[in-house]
Amino acid sequence: MSAITGPIPFGVQDTAHGGGHAPGDNYLNHSRGIKSWLLTLDHKRIGLMYMIGILSAFALGGFFAISLRTVLWNPGPARGASAASANAYMDLYNHLFTLHGVVMVFLFIIPAVPAIFGNFVLPLMLGAKDVAFPRLNLLSFYLWCGGALFFSYVLLSGVMESAFGIKWPGGFGLDTGWTFYTPYSTSKAAGAVVPATLGAFILGFSSILTGLNFVATIHMLRPKGMSWFRMPLMLWALYATSIIQILATPVLAITLLLLAAERALGIGIFDPALGGDPVMYQHFFWFYSHPAVYIMVLPAMGVISELMVTFSRKHIFGYNFIAASSIAIALLGFLVWGHHMFVSGQSPLANAIFSLLTFAVAIPSAIKVFNWLATLYKGDIRLKTPMLYALGFVYLFTIGGLTGLFLGALSVDVHLTNTIFIVAHFHYVMMGSTLFAFLGGMYYWWPKMFGRMCNENWGRLAFLIILVGFNLTFFPQFIAGSLGMPRRYATYPIQFIGYHRSATFGAYIMATGLIIAGLNLLHGMLRGRKAPANPWGGSTLEWQTPSPPPHDNFSTTPGPVGDPYDLHGIVEDKKTGEWYRLPDAGKPRTGPAH
Amino acid sequence: MLRLNPGTLLGSSPWLPLRASTVAGEIDALFDFILWLSVFFLVLILVLMIVFVIKYRHREGHENEQEPGAGHSTALELTWTIIPTILVLIIYYFGFRGFLHVAVPPPNSYEITATGRMWNWQFTYPNGYTDGELHVPLGVPVRVILNSEDVIHSLFVPVFRVKKDVVPGRYNKMWFQATVPGIYEVECANYCGTGHSQMLSKAYVQSPEDFKTWLAEASDWTKNTSPIGEGEKLYRAKGCSQCHSIDGTRGTGPTWKDMFGAPVPLEGGGTAVADEDYVRESIEYPQAKIVSTFGPVSAMSSFKGTSSNDIFALTAFMKSISKYYTGDLESLRVVPRSGKLPLPAGAIQSGQLMTQPSSNDPQPTTKPAATRPAVPEPLSK
């Protein structure tokens, strides 16, 4: 480095090292044409393509959510409805909640943070040019598309059957619940179970290959100087997520294969009518699907750690504990699947062990929350839109986590399980937490992705609307559930009408907020103010490259690679709000955190 | 029918329904403990968060107050590791203890078998009587053996705080001891298809004497109901009504209105006359003759094992709502009293009804089980 004194702006081209990028050349306009996108090996473009697909899936799943909440506005079909129309009413609901679950879980929330942010920022945070296997990365994306095609078949078969009476092979729609419990899914359901399971099977491989790629990237492409304990916490979270994807998804793959074979051929492994064991299916399924919950929430926690640091202007508190708790959650997450089956008739001993391990997972989650709080302490907090989402995350995740205590306690779980208390609990964790982190991440990295800023006021307004709508939707479900309202009920006793109407009303509010947030992002992408390289004053490496980054990510040497959260020397120009760094910024110094 | 008793709300969470079993108190106590603990931590975290955000917000002249650099405090980390650990261990212990009370029935419990099928419940009492509703004696431990005939269901009685999956191919059990007389909701808690939310029943908690009287009277329909009346009752109790309408509308299965005696077009061609034997066969082997447009596979599962008396009653009910039946209906409207059923001559062909004997009837003599058949030898050896 040349001897510069005084503040240096971020993202300047360092011609001394031969960074040969023309000004204005970035990954978005580096090459043109649809083919240059569809066949791209650039992790940033792949991340954006994922984003388009995943957000479409989110819109679709949201449509189903709004529809099913609309069905639940009334406690049941109109009085005097014939048996046939009552059945149609209930079937409609059953299809809606199943499709909502399947689309949201497999197409949206599992890939959301790893596939979009993981792809986009992981190599940038490492100061690397790409992920370890760019072709494999593109293959993962197309596998995701392949899985989505199968789900499209399921949807269209339902539309064809119900609207035009045209039968497609395999059944129509999907009415099994996203868990595909046997023997209902294998012998009774009318839905297109085989296409749906094959779709999830293919998505599983997309997930495995992405995890594989990230693990290899983090192991092999870290720059010199970035030891494990100098990685940004987002990378720890993605690493933990990748471990789960690699270890759990193959089991789901074989389970779904067996399920499809059971449905198509009747192989009798899960179907009790053929001598099989349906509870074994549940063990297999939850061995994947419980860790999958952590696939959903761990990367979200990584995003929150980044946001907390940048917007508190303070080093993360307890780096080692947060990093270790990510790994602890990933590993413990493999040992708790049985808590989905406390009332299935497994032995009390198994229940006792699973319950204990379940409580063990609560500890690392609590550690994270307290460390984030301590990060706020004595900071210089800026309530930008991403930070609002981070604070919202802490609030919702705390409720989600605390209500988990009810469900981990065996005797209380017997009463609460399979009621809408569960629905509320996992929406607080999966939707409240992960979605808030996802939106926070969108607003945080959006300037990096597109080089333009979003409108802060609209962003904050949307956050408030979503927050209110979310709580109106799901908090009443805690009460209704503990009062004995079972989940997946198309019709319900009249005394629950207040809770259900509040939930439906809240869902509309939330949808409004999400639409505002989405329009704001879109507007920012097209018309927003030009973004500097480091609009938030972030300390991790991705902020050292211009926004949007050039094709090869970095035109100057990223670094120095020291403590990732050392904000010392990253200073704000009080007049313009631009961020600069002092020449000694980020130099490794003696300190406890590495 | 959930009855919230204001008295029980005192000192207890308004989040929970009436406590009507011996284990409910313990479960509710733990629920309340976790609830207040959660409220405490939620308020703590929220207050800290809001105070920090206000106090340390970015403003003119405000700087990061702490020396920048790594923030860390082993003492703090240990505090918020150890305190939650202790708390969750306490919750775990009481949860497990309560669960043992829920899981292990006392000896000599009164035993009722609950059978789930899409989409109704059947409760079989020790004398063999089956009813669509659950009646239990007050203050007596009741063990319920759970079995499913098709898919997984889950028996849930919120006021008793008990729930257990009903899994085909295995017997799960649950038990409870009711403490408050009343009529309560019984629900299916595991998604089981179209009618999942209609798979409801009632639990009647009666004094032991009332229970005994009820069971004795309910058990013998021939003493107090006509075949048609009983058929109508069975139509609802056994869940036929879930799929078969009696007003001519199309349900999951064909309507029963004007069905008996009419020619029925069959899936795959041909017709059959809906006579007594057709009805019996359709009940026992639903896949044998499937009405055209309801196939290719019937959604109905086999009701094999329905007693001949019950089939007779159901057939009588079908006759009463069919214009194609021209025979005598009067005798089917009379309470048999004798326990013997009026079998009108000619209405039932040569003992067809008897080919599926009830358990009390003598077994056919051609019983092949005496000799073990030869074994197919494996090929490779």
Added chain:
Amino acid sequence: MTDVAHSNAAVLAPDLAGHNHDPHLAHHFDTPDQQYQSGKLAMWVFLGTEILMFGGLFCAYAVYRHNHPEVFEFAHRYLDRTLGAVNTLVLIASSFTMAWAVRCSQLGLNKPLKILLALTFLGGVGFMGIKTIEYEAKWKHHVFVGSKNKYRNDSLKGVGKPVDSNTEFEEEGAEVEPPAENKLSAHKTAPGAEGKAEASHEAAAKRSDVGATTWGRGIVDPNAGTPDEAAIRPTYADPGGLAAGVVPGHHGEMHYADLTDAQRQHVYTFFSIYFMMTGLHGVHVLVGMALIAWIWLRARRNEFGPTFFTPVDLVGLYWHLVDLIWIFLFPLLYLIH
């Protein structure tokens, strides 16, 4: 500071650093070794996922075998040990040629490399050929998957199958018919054949009673085969549907006659597990063969040598895994007794 810049030299300055590089070196790696190590790491992790995928099947196998040892002992005799053993040898031999091929590629011996890859590919062909012969025999003898298996018994659907009928293999075409229909038609159309039809009907009814409860009249335990409710064991001690049967004190081979009715219900399970395991393994062999063909084509173009042999190495690892899985499958399925 300088070492960071050095490590990122290739990343940061492709135009300067890229020219004198190995053509196989991807632009985002610094050194061929880093690239090779990345590939190797990813392959090992991928093999781990493969093992976990088969792990699910091994788990199902372990559970059912633990619960029904005599069923497995009986049913495994349908498998041809000799063919299985030959297949094991074929795979081990092909694994050997594969390892040798990897070594040749590292030494730059291109001609032996091509020959050894071809031999390995032929090993795969041989394995799949023998597998086909085995499957065909299963098909012929009605112990295939789905409805092509005479031991399959749809107990909950009211369609019982007389698995203990005394017909020989030759007569089994007729046996595949659902007996419920046999019985009904026997009543209506062939009252003359009452005796035989009645017998098979009786057996069918008995069988289906075992699985489906006699509705409205007490409960029959499908596992214990007793109508005695008091005998129903606690579910957690002995999960229904997986209950361990009574192991008869025999010392010879397991015969069908030695199995209880409840055990006979699970004979079909063995075949399902057999076909799922060997079928999935077969798919892996096919994938391995495709990969070998692909690197054989690349070897023809002389692509491999001491500086670049990663694809051969990785395909070799994959092929060894396929071999290894078979080495577990063979004794577990063929050599039970």
